[in-house]
Amino acid sequence: MIEFLPPNLHQLDLHLIQFGMEQCSPNHIVGPGVRDYYKIHCILGGEGNFEIGGNGYRLGPGQGFLIAPGIVARYASDPDNPWRYCWIGFDGIKAATLLGQAGLSVEQPIFRAEDAQYYEGIIGRMEETASMRAGRDIRLTGLLYEWLSAVVEAQTPQPVPxxxxxxxxxxxxxxxxxxxxxxxxxxxxxxxxxxxxxxxxxxxxxxxxxxxxxxxxxxxxxxxxxxxxxxxxxxxxxxxxxxxxxxxxxxxxxxxxxxxxxxxxxxxxxx
Known part of the structure; x- marks a missing residue:
């Protein structure tokens, strides 16, 4: 399941571009490629490999990864235990700042997502907005903020120099x-x-x-x-x-x- 959203001219601070969820087939490969917006994946089950900026990561349930705009990335599901994940794509003036609060960047693209069902639930709530006659963009932006706040909250606080x-x-x-x-x-x-x-x-x-x-x-x-x-x-x-x-x-x-x-x-x- 994947849904792409039209440009939102009212939500320049932060706006959702797409969201989705997928059970990948074995050896399912995405990339190498670049995007012009941020994309965050939360792994719900299974395993896979993520490569970005010349670094490789072996990831599984309870973890997530960030793809930043303009950076070449590639990810592939495990041949024996392919991963299942959900994701959001977004952008906006405040995107980099909010991600920074979680310690996420091109140099540090991996984060903890131990409560995977919570992120999956947000995707389900995003799907449910399809029946809204008005105000859907505002609801989706609110759910995007909720997702990012959960990512920030889940990370281990580091002393700020x-x-x-x-x-x-x-x-x-x-x-x-x-x-x-x-x-x-x-x-x-x-x-x-x-x-x-x-x-x-x-x-x-x-x-x-x-x-x-x-x-x-x-x-x-x-x-x-x-x-x-x-x-x-x-x-x-x-x-x-x-x-x-x-x-x-x-x-x-x-x-x-x-x-x-x-x-x-x-x-x-x-x-």
């Missing part, structure tokens, strides 16, 4: 600055002055933690807020542009189309 705490504080200051001042003429240089770090160093920290530059995060946040305004208010495109920090409606429309895949007017007409 002082330098990591400082880094997290800097990232939080950037996010807070953007969320409070996106409607103004906000620049990366101004954000760096507010945080008190050199612009290039701060941007490198942010890129490492969030998976995107400060400027990309600012644009994405502005476009998300613009989408909310277009969907819920009668503001003109020009007024919407000014409300999210753009004096030039043409530049705003260009960035909106690049980010959202359609013009502001087209977006409003689809709501």
């Amino acid at each position: 002082p330098e990591t705490r400082s880094r997290d504080r800097y990232i939080a200051q950037v996010v807070h600055m953007i969320e409070r001042n996106y409607a103004n003429r906000l620049t990366v240089a101004a954000i760096a002055r507010f945080v008190g770090l050199q612009r290039s160093y701060l941007n490198a920290l942010f890129q490492e933690e969030m998976g995107c530059s400060i400027q990309q995060h600012l644009i994405a946040y502005r476009m998300r807020r613009a989408g909310e305004l277009l969907a819920s208010t009668p503001l003109s495109v020009g007024d919407t542009a000014r409300s999210v920090g753009y004096d030039d409606p043409l530049l705003f429309s260009k960035m909106f189309r690049k980010t959202m895949g359609m013009s502001p007017t087209e977006y409003r007409n689809t709501r």
